[in-house]
Amino acid sequence: MAVEQSNFDPVARGRGDPVEMPTLACGAMVGSKPYVASPVHQQALGFPGELVEDWQEKAIARLGQLLKESRALRVYLDACVRCGACTDKCHYFLGTGDPNNMPVARQNLLRKVYRRYFTLSGRLFPWLVGAQDLTKDVLDEWYSYFHQCSQCRRCSVFCPYGIDTAEISMAARDIMDSIGLGQKYSNEIIGKVFSVGNNLGLNPKALKATLAGLEDDIEEDTGLPVRLPLDEKGADILLVTPSADFFASPHMEGLIGYAKVLHQSGISWTLSTQASEAANFGMFVGSQEAMQKIALRIRKAAQDLGVKRIVFGECGHAWRVAYSFLDTLAGPFDFLDRNYPVPQHICEFTYDLIEKGQLRFDKSKNDEVRLTFHDSCNVARGSGMGGMPGGQFEIPRAILRAVCNHFFDMAPETIRESTLCCGGGGGLLTDELMDVRLKGAMPRMRALRDVADEHGVTHMAAICAICKAQFSKVLPRYGFEMDSIVSVHQMVSNALVLTGSRQEAELDGKGDAALAEA
Amino acid sequence: MLTAVVAVMLYAAGLVMMAGLGYRVWLYARTPAPLKIPTMPAPMTQRGVVMRMFSEVVFFRSLFKGNKWIWLFGWVFHLALALVLMRHLRYFLQPVPEIVVLIQPLGVLAGLAMVAALAALWARRFLVARIRYISGPSDHLMLALLLAIGASGFGMKFIAPTDIVAVKAFFLGLIYFDWQPLPADPALLIHLALVALLMFVFPFSKLLHAPGVFFSPTRNQVDDSRERRHVPPVRLETVPR
Numbered sequence: 001m002a003v004e005q006s007n008f009d010p011v012a013r014g015r016g017d018p019v020e021m022p023t024l025a026c027g028a029m030v031g032s033k034p035y036v037a038s039p040v041h042q043q044a045l046g047f048p049g050e051l052v053e054d055w056q057e058k059a060i061a062r063l064g065q066l067l068k069e070s071r072a073l074r075v076y077l078d079a080c081v082r083c084g085a086c087t088d089k090c091h092y093f094l095g096t097g098d099p100n101n102m103p104v105a106r107q108n109l110l111r112k113v114y115r116r117y118f119t120l121s122g123r124l125f126p127w128l129v130g131a132q133d134l135t136k137d138v139l140d141e142w143y144s145y146f147h148q149c150s151q152c153r154r155c156s157v158f159c160p161y162g163i164d165t166a167e168i169s170m171a172a173r174d175i176m177d178s179i180g181l182g183q184k185y186s187n188e189i190i191g192k193v194f195s196v197g198n199n200l201g202l203n204p205k206a207l208k209a210t211l212a213g214l215e216d217d218i219e220e221d222t223g224l225p226v227r228l229p230l231d232e233k234g235a236d237i238l239l240v241t242p243s244a245d246f247f248a249s250p251h252m253e254g255l256i257g258y259a260k261v262l263h264q265s266g267i268s269w270t271l272s273t274q275a276s277e278a279a280n281f282g283m284f285v286g287s288q289e290a291m292q293k294i295a296l297r298i299r300k301a302a303q304d305l306g307v308k309r310i311v312f313g314e315c316g317h318a319w320r321v322a323y324s325f326l327d328t329l330a331g332p333f334d335f336l337d338r339n340y341p342v343p344q345h346i347c348e349f350t351y352d353l354i355e356k357g358q359l360r361f362d363k364s365k366n367d368e369v370r371l372t373f374h375d376s377c378n379v380a381r382g383s384g385m386g387g388m389p390g391g392q393f394e395i396p397r398a399i400l401r402a403v404c405n406h407f408f409d410m411a412p413e414t415i416r417e418s419t420l421c422c423g424g425g426g427g428l429l430t431d432e433l434m435d436v437r438l439k440g441a442m443p444r445m446r447a448l449r450d451v452a453d454e455h456g457v458t459h460m461a462a463i464c465a466i467c468k469a470q471f472s473k474v475l476p477r478y479g480f481e482m483d484s485i486v487s488v489h490q491m492v493s494n495a496l497v498l499t500g501s502r503q504e505a506e507l508d509g510k511g512d513a514a515l516a517e518a
Numbered sequence: 519m520l521t522a523v524v525a526v527m528l529y530a531a532g533l534v535m536m537a538g539l540g541y542r543v544w545l546y547a548r549t550p551a552p553l554k555i556p557t558m559p560a561p562m563t564q565r566g567v568v569m570r571m572f573s574e575v576v577f578f579r580s581l582f583k584g585n586k587w588i589w590l591f592g593w594v595f596h597l598a599l600a601l602v603l604m605r606h607l608r609y610f611l612q613p614v615p616e617i618v619v620l621i622q623p624l625g626v627l628a629g630l631a632m633v634a635a636l637a638a639l640w641a642r643r644f645l646v647a648r649i650r651y652i653s654g655p656s657d658h659l660m661l662a663l664l665l666a667i668g669a670s671g672f673g674m675k676f677i678a679p680t681d682i683v684a685v686k687a688f689f690l691g692l693i694y695f696d697w698q699p700l701p702a703d704p705a706l707l708i709h710l711a712l713v714a715l716l717m718f719v720f721p722f723s724k725l726l727h728a729p730g731v732f733f734s735p736t737r738n739q740v741d742d743s744r745e746r747r748h749v750p751p752v753r754l755e756t757v758p759r
Contacts, residue, residue: 024647071549072735078542079730082657083592084642084649085584099651108652121656121722129723130654153736156557158584160574160592161727162736164555288552324554327747341744381558384741389559417559 008439014478018414018447021088022097029098032436034147034428037182044191045290048180055179056134060117062178063110066171067118073171076163077114080104086155086163091421092148095439100145103155103165109141110172139181146172147183148436150426151284151317152377157417166426170286173427177285185430186281190290197297198243198277204230207276210246218256222501226263228255229270231305237262237269238302239346240278240322241313242465250487251468254314257489260496261350264359269311275301278318279465284427288329295321295329308337311344314487316464317425319345320382341387347463348385350492351395354402361495362507366404370457371491373397373409374444374471375419376464390416396463396488403495408455414447422462424470438474445478452480461488521700524710525692531717538721539729546733552750560741567740574737591638598632601625602671609686610693626675633668636661656723663716670709680706 039049052058067074086103088094093101100106108130115122115131122131132138151166176182192201202210211228218226229235239262245255262269275298282291302310310333312322322343327333333342341348353359373396385391393416401407414420423440451457462468462485471485497503561567573579578596582589605625608614640661643653674680680703691698700706719725732738 021648024651068549069552071546071551071733072555074549075546075730075733075735078726079724079734081724081727082649082652082654083581083585083588084646084652085581085588087648087652089584099648102648102652104652119722121719127655128659129656153557156736158580160578160581160584161731162557162574162580162734164557164736167555324743327743328553328749331747343744382555384558384560384744387562387744389562389741392558417557 008435010438010442010445010474010477011479013442014445015449016446018411018420018443018450019088019094020446022094024099025097026099029092029096029101029148029436030141030144032148032433033144034430034433035184036143037184037187041184041187041191042177042180042182044194045177045182045187045287047177047182047187051180055139055181058179059134059139059175060113062175063114063171064118066174067114070167070171072164072167076107076161076167077111079161080107080111080163083160085158085160086165089155089158090149090165091152091154091423091443092150092436092440095423095442096148096436098148100141101148103159103163106145106149107163107165107168109138109145110168113138139176142172142176143181146176147428147433148440150377150421150423150428150440152421152425153381154377154418154421157381169426170283172286173284174286177287183285183427186285186427189279190281190285190287190294193277193279193281193294193297197274199279199281200243200247202243202246202276204273207246207271207273211271214252214256214259218259222260222498222503224263224498224501226259226498228259229268231273232268232270233305235268235270235305235307237267237309237311238275238298238305238307239269239271239311239313240275240298240301240318240343241271241346242278242315242318243276244465244469245313246276248465248469249472250483250485250490251314251465253490253493254487255489257487257491257493257496258313258346260493260498261346261353261359261489264496264498265349265353270305270307272301272305274304278312278315278322280318280321281427283317283321283325291321291325292329295326298326299330299333302333303335309340309344310336310342311346311349313346314463314465314489316376316378316466317382318465319463320378323383323385345385345395347395347399347488348391350489351386351399354399359402360497360499360504361403362497362503363403363405363495365494365503366491367406369404369459369486369491370406370408370455371400371404371486372407372448372451372457372460373400373415373488374422374460374462374467375415376462376467377419377421377425379463380417380419393417396461399488400461400491403491406455408451408457410447410451414443420444420447422464422467422470423474425464425466429466429470434473437470438477441470441474441478445474445480448480449478459484459486461486461491463488520702520707521688521697524700524707525688525697527714528692528710531714535717535720542721542726543729543733546729550750551735551739554739554741554743554748555735556739556741557736558741560739562741564740567738571732571738575731588639588642591635591642594631595635595639598628598635601628602632609682609689612686612690629668629671629675633665633672636665636668640665660723660725663712667709667712667716670705670712673705674703674709678703678705 112132149169156164244251687698688700
């Protein structure tokens with residue numbers, strides 16, 4: 001496995017044009033492969049334990065099946081004209097220079113097999129249309145390069161036909177799973193969600209203890225008994241959040257932020273052990289079956305607890321599944337209160353309260369922070385917020401501006417719908433892929449370096465658990481502080497002045513003192 | 519004899535193109551789109567989707583965002599091709615519609631622009647390393663074919679004019695199944711043979727981008743998944759592994 005073998009120097013490469021064209025380095029990343037899933041992890045998901053005897057035949061049959069089930073796959077395998085508009089859009093290509101990381105070339109790895117077995121031209125004249133037999137070499141290429149795609153969909157923004165490489169890489173991963181060649185990281189995690197309820201395998205007892213600890217921390221800070229309820233029947237809101245929020249940093253600081261906002265709103269809420277995970281890695285491996293099973297847990301938890309609303313915490317791909325797929329996979333949600341969007345994002349919830357003037361902030365609490373915002377790809381290009389096109393860009397920024405005096409956006413070609421992936425999405429957030437993660441982060445790191453130099457930006461906020469985890473790892477390698485990645489609701493938490501809190505007394509006391517002076 | 523050969527060739531080419539495209543469109547239309555995957559931000563109404571698709575098909579909006587040079591050459595080529603095709607309607611319609619008469623002078627200019635844009639698109643496939651990397655034989659041959667069609671057309675216009683009155687009689691004869699003799703000019707025969715070849719390969723080649731774009735879920739879906747439940751026409755995972 002190619003772990004940290006290259007002589008890539010992040011500090012030296014971390015400055016420059018974020019979308020600078022690399023020189024082609026053929027085969028540079030062919031050795032980057034994730035660990036293969038063990039038979040135990042495979043079988044837990046209903047996949048063959050290891051590469052099956054007649055894998056070639058099975059893979060082609062599976063591709064044929066997917067072609068029947070997905071219009072996107074069928075159209076996208078036909079429509080590409082090799083115009084080249086996508087060639088310089090993938091962060092992994094920008095970071096590695098490996099031409100197989102150009103979206104069109106990545107797609108061609110599957111397209112050449114499709115051509116060979118499913119099109120007349122490819123059957124008759126394979127050399128003419130670049131059709132190729134599915135050999136072991138091709139399968140090896142698939143395993144390398146379809147695990148160097150974070151399914152961020154940046155390429156699809158610029159494609160004249162909207163060809164979405166994520167759909168292609170999901171299909172390829174589905175085919176590989178179906179012949180027994182799964183990826184350990186994703187499949188092991190999906191297994192944990194099935195057996196324990198969350199990606200981390202955190203059991204209810206541990207979860208309860210963690211939440212109690214956080215309650216203590218908040219009380220110590222604010223003097224208020226802000227609660228983090230678990231499995232409380234009859235609560236109004238079920239909060240579904242990535243399990244990283246229960247233990248990692250800066251995720252946990254974000255969770256504290258949600259708890260404070262929910263407390264201030266006065267609306268009762270609860271977490272659920274059954275649905276103690278917002279993430280849905282079923283999407284990464286392209287398995288609608290797994291995705292649906294994971295989504296149905298959330299429906300079940302909502303029904304069991306009798307809640308009226310479902311709110312999602314800060315998690316990128318979870319929000320895509322929630323916003324775009326949840327109703328299809330696990331709906332209809334006619335048992336919920338339809339006066340609220342189903343589901344709702346915690347940013348929408350907080351933003352609504354800000355708009356109604358129900359949240360009071362002391363922005364000076366964030367004065368040592370000069371902030372920028374990283375649009376997470378699945379939120380930016382796979383979902384929406386606020387019931388308006390582009391709400392997913394405006395709402396988090398509006399929240400950050402409401403809680404922080406110093407906010408600066410990164411270069412326009414690196415944010416909003418053109419945002420660059422953190423480098424760790426789509427099931428790549430695993431140690432053995434650190435080399436490609438580090439290189440894939442380069443364009444974002446350069447954009448951050450630019451605003452750090454120009455505006456003195458010290459921190460970058462995100463609303464995705466994977467982005468936060470990935471940046472915690474790669475920021476130090478690029479010469480930034482590890483804790484310069486923050487949660488949006490961490491910034492909210494810093495500035496939020498809860499009614500009856502120590503902060504409120506302090507602030508109003510200060511006000512009195514100032515008055516007296518006058 | 520020649521007339522019969524060309525007539526049969528053109529009928530066959532037309533048939534293959536229509537049947538092939540029809541089959542492809544039928545396949546695209548009946549394949550379910552199980553999930554909502556519009557590339558966001560996306561329109562929230564059906565009307566908005568029509569506008570989005572219009573801007574994609576007429577102005578190549580996404581390509582414009584992606585790469586200005588490819589957009590320029592690609593858009594000029596398609597626009598010019600559209601004008602050239604419209605100009606050619608005068609060989610198929612009697613009487614010739616007003617609009618077709620009006621664009622006659624534009625047609626020649628458009629032809630030149632088309633050839634120039636094709637040459638530029640082809641040059642990219644040699645000169646830009648990453649475009650060279652993704653270009654296969656069929657990509658080169660398609661450009662060569664289109665260029666040869668343009669060149670043989672100009673051959674008739676400027677070097678060896680053919681009897682266009684007879685050509686028109688031939689095509690009207692094709693349409694009304696009353697064959698008229700076709701002039702035996704080499705440029706004309708080459709031009710028609712290449713056009714027939716293009717029609718033959720259309721449904722088996724990357725030219726499928728033309729119907730494909732209308733079926734692209736990232737472009738033709740409405741962003742309304744929270745307002746309206748998207749139910750695919752077939753059950754997810756219809757057949758077990």
